[in-house]
Every structure is written in structure tokens, then in C-alpha cells.
Amino acid sequence: MVATDIPTRIGVQVSPQHASFQQSLDAVRRLEDMGVDMVFNWDHFYPLSGEPDGLHFECTTxxxxxxxxxxxxxxxxxxxxxxxxxxxxxxDVSRTLDHISNGRFVLGIGAGWFERDYVEYGYEFGTPGSRLRELKDAMPRIESRLAALNPAPVRDIPVLIGGGGERKTLRIVAQHADVWHSFAGPDELQHKLDVLAQHADDVERDISGMVVSNGASVRQGIGGLGVERLDALHALGTRLITVSISGDDGPGGYDVEQVRQFLDWRDAKNA
Structure with missing residues (x-):
């Protein structure tokens, strides 16, 4: 069983593509003013949609x-x-970001998948299996280093792991994650949760406090089948819904107004 007795939250992935840096900063500030709970970017070097060589910025900075x-x-x-x-x-990067934000940083991590990032920047792409093995080996090192740093992080930094692979990824989630993020639909989420619970039993870890996170489409929105999907995910225990906006949403850049309908849905769930 994962955490269900916590408030429902909305995150927004402000995709760092097709917009100026200032536009991304303005979008994040506006989202905070609107009441969004979390903001994310992504760790890629090129746009994932639209013009492949369009404007783009690095994740950590x-x-x-x-x-x-x-x-x-x-x-x-x-x-x-x-x-x-x-x-x-x-x-160390994560600890420093946690201090800059005064304890608001969430360490999201995954095994990687976008081949162009690797080829263009000189990293070995490997295979899905080799990348997952590297992630498995990296997590204890990350945890050990976080425990050794001086000064320590402001808080015990939550770890978010993305992915839904049942044999390898969910086992890493069971071992190390505080938040599990996926795009699993309502028809498959319960099965994934059952697999996750079995991995947790196998590694003897209590995941009763783990937050289930899921992606939603801002373009699909709340209307029509969108709300049915969100309601079904929520009924299965999902408590963090993240939508993505892009710098090419409109002539003015990021269209943050698309997010309001998700905030209204959140507020109704938390009422």
C-alpha cells in the first residue's frame, strides 16, 4: 500500500524548449502565484518536440x-x-540545489532514453539494460554521498524515480524512491502497484509512505475523458499529477492558463 492519506498535488513540467530563459523564469513565477505545488524541468540537451534544433537550456543551472x-x-x-x-x-548538485531553494528540492532521476543527447555530447548510449544497471549501481552512491556532505541537505531530499518497467525499474523504485512517477493508465496502474509492492516485500522495505505520481496531458485537459482518467488514477492512489507545458504553446511562449483547470480539480479532491 502506498500513501493515500495525503493531499492531492499538481506539478507542472516547464519544458526548457522553444522559449527564452526569461520566459521560463516568468512562467515558473506565475505558476507559483497560481498555487501550483511543484515545478519541474527535464534533463535533456535538445528539444523533444517541435523544431529539433530549437531553443533549449541545461537542467541543473x-x-x-x-x-x-x-x-x-x-x-x-x-x-x-x-x-x-x-x-x-x-x-552534491542536489544538496546545493536543496540549499538554494531552502529545502524545496526533489531529486528526480531515471536511466535515460533519448539517444541524441548521448551521441551529441559524447556519452555512451548503451542499452536499456545497461542504463538500468548503471542507475541501480548509482543509487547507493548517491545516498551515501548525501549522508556525508557538509553541510548536509536542508531536508531529507525526496527521491523521485520515473519509469514503469516491472522487472528492473520498479525494483529500483521499491529500494530507493519516495515518489514513483509513470504514465501508466488506470487500466494498468493497479497491476504496476502490485508488482511494486512485491518488490518492496522482496527487499524488505516499507513503501507505505511512497507517493504515486502520474503524467497528464494539458492539451487533453479536464474536459471529456480527461477528468475520467484523472478520477480513476486518483481512486487508485495517485496523489501527484504533473502536466507539461512548452515554450511553443503559443505566440507568447508558455501558456500557464491551461493549468488552472487542473488546480480546480485538485482543490475539489482536497475539499
Missing amino acids: QLAAWAQATERVELGPLVFCNSYRNPDLLA
């Missing part, structure tokens, strides 16, 4: 600026790519 410019929202990557950084260095 962007997060540092967002942390300095905000006061309340939690923030982090959705997700760090484990392949790009030595795990001990990644722990």
Missing part, C-alpha cells in the same frame, strides 16, 4: 535560477539522466 526566484513551490528535474553525471557529483 536552470533549476538553480528557478530556486532563487521562487519561495514556496517544490522543484526538481523530471528527471535527471543518471548517465550524464558521476553519482557523487549528482548528489
